[in-house]
Amino acid sequence: MLNSSLKQLSALLAAKKISSTELTGEFLRRSRALNPDYNAFISINEEASLAQAGAADRIIASGCAQPLTGIPVAQKDIFCTRGWRTTCGSRMLSNFISPYDANVVERFNAAGAVNIGKTNMDEFAMGSSNETSFYGPVKNPWDVTAVPGGSSGGSACAVAARMTPAATGTDTGGSIRQPAALCGISGMKPTYGLVSRYGMVAFASSLDQAGPMAKSAEDLALMLNVMAKFDARDSTSLEREPEDYTRDLDKPLEGLCIGLPKEYFVSEISEDVARAVEAAIAEYRKLGAKTVEVSLPNTKLSVPVYYVLAPAEASSNLSRFDGVRYGYRAPQYDGLADMYRKSRAQGFGAEVKRRILIGTYVLSHGYYDAYYLQAQKLRRLIAQDFAEVFTHCDVIMGPTSPTVAFDLGEKSSDPVQMYLSDAYTIAVNLAGLPGMSIPVGFGNKNRPVGLHIVGNYFTEAQMLNVAHQYQLATGWHLQIPVNRKSQTGLEPKNAERF
C-alpha cells in the first residue's frame, strides 16, 4: 500500500477493499511514528483528518466518488486552512488560524481528498534547505544528516518517507523541484497563473506558483486535474478551459525532441549528478527521443535577477506583519514605531529579515531603475532564451540541482552559496514556464538525483507524458528510504492484501 499509486488507492477504495478511514488511519500512524525522526509535519490533527475520511467514506458509499475521494494529501503549511494552524514556518504566524481556506485546499476538499497534515517548510518559503523553519529543520529520509531541500522540504520528505501518498508544494525559485530532487520524488511547478494563489501566504507574487508533489508523474497529473482552475480571486489567475492532464500519459515518445542546454552541463555540476542525468537521457534515446544541444546564454543572470525581484516583492508582501492585526506581537515596547520594529525583529528569522532588507534597499528612493526595473528587463531576456529553444524542441532537460542533498549546516552560514545552488530552477520561474523534477538514480552517499524537465507554456500534459514514459521503463520512483522503525512492525500488518 505504501507504494500504491493514487489510481490504485482509488481502485481499492472503490472496490471497498479498504475504507478511507482505515487508509487515513494507516498513514496517520506512520506519520506519528516517523515524524520525530524527520520533522516533516508542523501540524497533525487526527480528529480533523478522520472526520474528513469519514465523510469521504459516505461519498464513496453513495457512488459519487471522484478520482481523489478518500485519499490522504498533505498540505504545505503555506496554504490557509480553516480549523488548522497556518504558520508558514514562522514564529510570526505561530498562533494563526485562518478564517478561510486557500483555493488549493478548497479544491482538494471539493474533490473529497483528506488533509492528513500541514507540512514543514522554510520560513515564508525562503530557503533551499528547510533550515530556516522556526519549527526546526526537516531531515532527508535517505540520510538524516542531509537537508531535504526547500522550501517545500516537509512535503518532499513526507512523500519520500511514504507518510502520505501525495502533498502540495509551492515554487517561487525551485521550492517544489529542488526538494523533490533531493528526496527522490516527483514534483511539478505548473505554468505561472494555472493554479490560484488565493489563500497561499505571499512571498514573491509574480513568481509564486503552487503545484503537486507525489511518487509518480501519473499521480501528479491526477492532482493537477484538481488544482488547476481559473479563480477570479487571484488577479494573475489565467482564464483557460479545464484540461485533463492525464490525457497524453500513454503516448509513445517516438520523435520527441529534447534540448540539452550546454550551460547546464558545465563544471558546476558534480560528477555523480552528471552521471545519473546522462544515464536518464540515454534511457530517453532508447525510448525514441532525439536530443540536440541548445543554448540558454543568459542562465547565469537568473540568480542575480531573482535576488532583486523576489526580495523586493517579499519586502512589500511582508509589510502586513506589523504586530497589530494578527500574528506575533512583541511583549514589551515603547510606542507604536517601537512595537513594529520589535515585533518584526522577534517574529521573523534571519533569512526572512535578510531578504526584507535587500528588498527594501532595492526599492528605496533612487534605486528602483538600477535594480527592480533592470531585473524586470533581464527577466524578458531570460524568457526570450527559452522561447528561442522551444521553436525547435519539445522539452528541455538537465539536472534539477548541481549536487545531491548537502549536509545539514553545510551552507546555512553562506547565503550566496545557498542561492547559487538554485540556478537551474530559478530561470524557469522568471520566465513563468512549467518545470518538473523526477528521480533518476542515486549519487554520492546514496542520495537521490533529480532530472529537471522544462516545457513550453501550458504543455504540462506533454511533460507529464514524458515523465510517465520514463517511469514505466524504470523503477527509481518506487525506491523507499529505509527507516529502522518501519522495519520493526510499523508497516501495515495487512500489507499483503494490497
Added chain:
Amino acid sequence: MSLSLDDVKRVANLARIEIGEDEARAALTQLSGIFSLIEQMQAVDTSALKPMSHSQDVTQRLRPDAVTETDQRELFQSIAPQVEGGLYLVPKVIE
C-alpha cells in the same frame, strides 16, 4: 557599489525591523556578498528591452460592483487574539 553600516541601519529602519550593532555588522557582510552577485546585472545593456512582470501579458480584470462577501463576524471574532463587546482590541495605533 558598496554598502555602509549606516545604509544597513537606514534600510532596517525603513523596513521597521529593530537591528542591534552586532547584527547590523553581520548583515553588512552578508548583504555585501549578495549585492556583489546582484551587480552582475549591470553589465548587460537592456535599453531595447521591455520590462516583464507576467509571462502571458495579461491585463487587469474588472468585476461587477456586487456584494460577494457574506457576514462572518462571529467567525472572525472567534479567532481574534482579544475581543470585547463585539470589538477587536489592538494596541493604540494613533499617537
